[in-house]
Amino acid sequence: MPEKKMKISFYLKNTVICPVCTTAFKREELLSGGGRFIAADLTDELRRIYEPSKKFGEIFPLSYPITVCPECFYAAYHDDFLLIPPKHRPMALSQKVKRIHDVRMIFPALDFTKPRDLTSGTASYLLSMASYSFHTRECAPTFKKGLSALRAAWTFDDLHRKDQNQGFDRFRTILYRKAMNYYEKSIAYSQNGQEHIDGIKYFGPDLDKNYGYQGVLYMSTLLLYKYGSDENREEHIQKLTGAKRVISKVFGSGKSSKSKPSFILDISKELYEKVGEKVEELKGE
Secondary structure (H helix, E strand, O other): OOOOOOOOEEEEEEEEEOOOOOOEEEEEEEOOOOOOOEEEEEOOOOOEEEEOEOOOEOOOHHHOOEEEOOOOOOEEEHHHHHHOOHHHHHHHHHOHHHHHHHHHOOOOOOOOOOOOOHHHHHHHHHHHHHHHHHOOHHHOHHHHHHHHHHHHHHHHHHHHHHOOOOOHHHHHHHHHHHHHHHHHHHHHHHHHOOOOOOOOOOOOOOOOOOOHHHHHHHHHHHHHHHHOOOOOHHHHHHHHHHHHHHHHHHHOOOOOOOOOOHHHHHHHHHHHHHHHHHHHHHHHO
C-alpha cells in the first residue's frame, strides 16, 4: 500500500468574501505541532531555517500568511485582507487582468483554489505587493510591501535551490533590492508621519519571532549593506553613513530590555562595525 501523505494544512470553516470582486472562498491555514517543524539555524536576515522531518517532509511555512482571492488575485496579509477602503475597490478590480497576467508571466500554472505550495506561496507575496497600493497609510502599506518583498526573496531562493535552471536567482536579487528600498522608505515615512506603524501587530521578519521596530531598523541596514548598489560611490557612502546612525539607535547604550533583547543588540553592533568598514573601504577606493 502507498504511504499515506501526512496533512500539513486545513481550510477554515468560515467563508471569506473578497472585498474587491465578492468571490467567496475558504482560506487555508497551516497546521502546527506533531513534529511538523524542526527549527534549525537563524540567518543573519533573521530567517528561521527548518529541517525536513521524516514524517512530513519539507514544509514552507512562509507559503501561508497571505490571503489571496482565487478569482481576482487581490492579496493581503490575513488581518488586512478586508481593510481595503471601499473607494479603492473599483480600481483594484480594474487591475485584475494586470495582476493575473504579471504573476503568471513567472508562474504560468497558478491556481489558488488548490493547496498552497512553494510556488503559490511565492506568488502570493508578489500579489500582495501589488495589492497594498490600494491600502491607506493606516495599514502601513510600504512596510507590508517591504516585508512581502523580503519573504519573496527568501522563497525565490528556496525555488532556486530546488531548480537552478529557471532563473529564480534573478528574481531573488530583484526582490532583495525592492525590499531594501521599501524598508528605507518605511522608516522615513514612519518618522515623518506619512504612514502609521503603531497598528502593526507583527514586524517579523519571519514567522517564529517578532523583532519589532528594532528588527526593522536592523533589516533596513543589513539590506543596504548586502544588496545596495555602489555604482554611484558617493551616494552609496552617504546612504551607508546614514544607515550607521540608524543601526546605532538599536544597540544604543548596550543595555538589553524586553524591546531590545541581547541578541538583537549583539547582531546590530556587529553590523554597525561591518558597515563602518565598508564605508572606509569605499572612501579608500
